[in-house]
Amino acid sequence: MALLSPPAAQDTRGVPAPETDHERWLTSVGLWLWPSVVTLVVATYRIGEPLLGRDELTSWDMSGRSIGQVLATVQHVDGVLSTYYLILHGWRVLFGDSAASLRMPSALAMAGAAACVALIGHRLFSRRAGVAGGLLFALVPAVSRFAHEARPYGLVMLAVALTALLLLRALDRPGSSWRWAGYALGLVTVGLFHLLALTCLTGHLVLMALRGRRERRAWRSFWLAVLAALVALSPVVVLGRAQTVRQIWWIAKPTAWSLVDIWPQLFYTGPCAGTMILLAMVACRERRDAVLFCAVSAVAPVLLIWARSHGEISFFYFRYMLFTLPAFAVLAGAGLAAAARSRLMLTAAFAAFALLTASEQESMREQLGHYWSGGPDFAAAAQTIQKYYAPGDAVAYPRREEEAISLGVRYYLPRDLELRDVFLAESPTRRNDLAATECPQPARCLRGEKRIWLVVRGNETDPLNALTPYQSAALRAHYTVSGVERPSGLAVALLVRTS
Structure with missing residues (x-):
């Protein structure tokens, strides 16, 4: 049946030479x-x-x-x-x-x-x-x-x-x-x-x-x-x-x-x-x-x-x-x-x-072209952390974001710049999953870090409000917000230890 093969060639009479x-x-x-x-x-x-x-x-x-x-x-x-x-x-x-x-x-x-x-x-x-x-x-x-x-x-x-x-x-x-x-x-x-x-x-x-x-x-x-x-x-x-x-x-x-x-x-x-x-x-x-x-x-x-x-x-x-x-x-x-x-x-x-x-x-080829209406600029957040990084710095993320913020910042940070995730109890890789396990008692997960970077989604006036009440309370007890930068869709805050 003709459906399964190319249509028959047209009449080529009069053509001087056939194709080789x-x-x-x-x-x-x-x-x-x-x-x-x-x-x-x-x-x-x-x-x-x-x-x-x-x-x-x-x-x-x-x-x-x-x-x-x-x-x-x-x-x-x-x-x-x-x-x-x-x-x-x-x-x-x-x-x-x-x-x-x-x-x-x-x-x-x-x-x-x-x-x-x-x-x-x-x-x-x-x-x-x-x-x-x-x-x-x-x-x-x-x-x-x-x-x-x-x-x-x-x-x-x-x-x-x-x-x-x-x-x-x-x-x-x-x-x-x-x-x-x-x-x-x-x-x-x-x-x-x-x-x-x-x-x-x-x-x-x-x-x-x-x-x-x-x-x-x-x-x-x-x-x-x-x-x-x-x-x-x-x-x-x-x-x-x-x-x-x-x-x-x-x-x-x-x-x-x-x-x-x-x-x-x-x-x-x-x-x-x-x-x-x-x-x-x-x-x-x-x-x-x-x-x-x-x-x-x-x-x-x-x-x-x-x-x-x-x-x-x-x-x-x-x-x-x-x-x-x-x-x-x-x-x-x-x-x-x-x-x-x-x-x-x-x-x-x-x-x-x-x-x-x-x-x-x-x-679709713009920097945030893979997001429907703007999006989190993970690269800018990573650049902020890299620019002001000091040895011993740690980081905190709102875990309810299903690892998206953590993955985004980690991808765009240099591979040799490692930050301890203070509220991370068990990583997704160790759990053989896509979600992490959070520290059940946030106050006990802090190790006296002098500075902690906090990366959250949105434009919260106080970035600590994006955390769970227990996480927020643990950080407020010992840290104060030193400064905040707001790349598209994110807030990057530097918390400095006060006590």
Whole structure:
């Protein structure tokens, strides 16, 4: 069936000389290489400039633990992210823990996803559609934003796009056990990076219904691959179910309006979302079977997750559905290729799309670009402490902030500048967890330090008010606030001992 292979070549009679094998190879490579390169260039532009966000700091913390400690921690929390943490641990050993280094796996994954978008678009529609889809994918603000995120979203998008491509290849040769094994491995990879992304199977079922409805061998191989993947993923599923309440309790149950509001969030800007959806609708005039496969792959997972989120726990958060963007890009590429009949029109369309998304592309690369409305400037807080540091200084944090402030300040302080955390009883690493244990009797945890730095969130007039009553009382009994600096979102106070 034509759905599974590139459209037939046009009549070349009258062409003086056919392409050589070398020219055909260059054409084939260019199909995926240009979208991949453009995505990588856009994704790595100023990749290290935004401060690490809260979740990224968790990735930094986890990747710095030993393999044994990572495996012990994921038994209690973040079990669904264990594969990502182990990969980042190995990456960090080789390339260090700078912001650019921690984010580079995501950028590389986005480049790989763009290549898959181009290849899928070529198979389902045309070469022009494939290249257009890959380049549109490169310019979507959400792609750049999460290429700059030390979290697994980019790897999920690559895994989902690659698995769709592997299914198309398996259906080219339904009798090839190796190709079905590759597809099964792709599904396992999807689940290891994000279990919710397995809702991509809705699109795969549609593809099977279109292609394999009369081929029992293909259906049998498909279900065996799916079953094998689910069995392999069962330990992660068990861990995820046990840890769900702790990890995503904060996600609100979606309303009917959420199904409208989700699209600007997915693309990271309303105009981009509107443009991509409009181009996808233009593609509906193209090959109906291919359009149906891509449309279901793009929309059905969102609907399923929305429906599932009306139970005890909600999963409806835009980051968890970013894996649908490659399918949207394939459709939008087909629509653009159909609407723009010349290279000049295509070039103008890409320029207009880049201009449309330029402001978002710029804002997400600012220092606090990883926060929705300002954010804690951990780098400035660390610079304040480093500037006025004296040997023997200690530090105190409001532990109810779930380690975010502690991790942020520690990351941006020089590695050889160590401050004893006065109210820390047991660190998250020692507990094999993400949260620390606080000293139960704060007054007894003080060791007569001459100076203690206090870092709290917000703009409290008196930073000591951000602590628990017992912690605040213990410090007030022996210390006075010598000075306060207020970087964005934080207050950094120096407490000096008086008695």
